[in-house]
Amino acid sequence: MIAAATEFNKIIAYLSEYLGIKTVWDVFRIIIDITVVAYCIYLLLRFMKDTRAFQLLKGVFIILLIAFLANLLQLSTISYVVTAFLQVSPVLLVVMFQPDIRRFIENLGTQTLRELFSPRKKTESREINAMLDEVVAACTLMSEERIGALIVFERQISLGEIIRTGTIVDAGVSTQMIRLMFEPNTPLHDGAMIIKNNRIHAAACYLPLSDSLTISKDLGTRHRAGIGVTENIDCVSVIVSEETGNISIAVDGKLKRKYTADVLKRDLLRLLVTDPEDSGKGKINKLLGRKGREQ
Structure with a gap:
């Protein structure tokens, strides 16, 4: 028993010397450092989950x-090749992954300390609710009339570019207004409509096209643009x-198709009115996975 206690004391002494623990403050310093x-690792993994x-x-x-x-097995050739690759x-x-790195840093820059360390309560804005009612009604109308449309909602990251x-x-x-702007052969028909702060901020905007090889071949330029902008920007x-006439939602480079009006309103509301924890990629992908079909 005495020998075990002695060994334990030696281990504690070794760790204290190795970590530089001399006072109580040193213990708190190490705890803060590790925390x-x-x-930071948790934030990074939460952001990267379900991404490329x-x-x-x-x-x-x-x-x-x-x-x-x-x-370990002294396989020199394999070891040389792997080491060269890792360098x-x-x-x-x-x-x-420059776009993913940029978006991660932008997300950190747009969140306050309170948002980073304590999730906000969900708030269902009346303005967003009313705005989405109009958008869903317009999308349903254009779907019935076979009028193509592309609408992008700005979130925390600015769509200034x-x-x-x-x-x-x-x-x-x-x-x-939405139906009129997407009327074929009109000046604002081509390109995307940008909704910012619950208002139609811009129209006829050009979006980056996705170069993903997983996109179905039956999808055209409009769908590639809708997917592409969400690959580069949080929107x-x-x-x-x-x-x-199918209605689709694209977010984080993923596309879900064949939405009904009710499900479209529900998912848009959850994507646009949410707390930081639920805005993580895994949460969004689970949300969109409930309805709609994969691309």
Whole structure:
């Protein structure tokens, strides 16, 4: 018993010396240090969940495991190849996932300390509710009339770069106004409508096209644009197909199709009126996974 206590004291003394613990403040300093690092890792993983970057991260762990086993078993050729790859991988990661890295930093920049460390309560804004009623009614009408439409909702990240490519409108949201702007062969028909602060802020805006190879071949430029803008910016887009009349939602580079009016209103409300915790990618993907079909 005495020997065990002695060994335990030696371990405590070793850890105290290794961590530089001399006072009570040193203990609090280490706890704060570990807590901050752990929370930053949590934020990063929450942001990356169900994204291309998260899939790549799992691949990196597999490569690290291969490198460990190669060194353990003294497989020199495999070890050399894996080590060479790992040396250039940081540069490759930055180049390949620059949009994801930029969006993560932008999300941190737009959240207050209160939002980062304590989730807000959900608030269902009357203005957003009324605005979505008009949008859903317009989308349903255009779906029946086979009129193509692309509507993008700004969230926390500004769509300033996208807005500059179009025409400033600054009008209230109404079914008639949306229907009129997407009337074929009119100046504002082509491009996307931007809704910002519950108002039609701009129209005829150009969006970046998605280059994803997983997009169905029966989807045209309008759908690729709706998906593409959500790959690069934290926003939500609604697409009405001119050919089929199907209504779709794109968010975080993922597309869900064949929405009914009720489900469209419900999902848009949850995507646009939510707390920071629910705005994570995993929450959004689960939400959109309930209804609609995969692309």
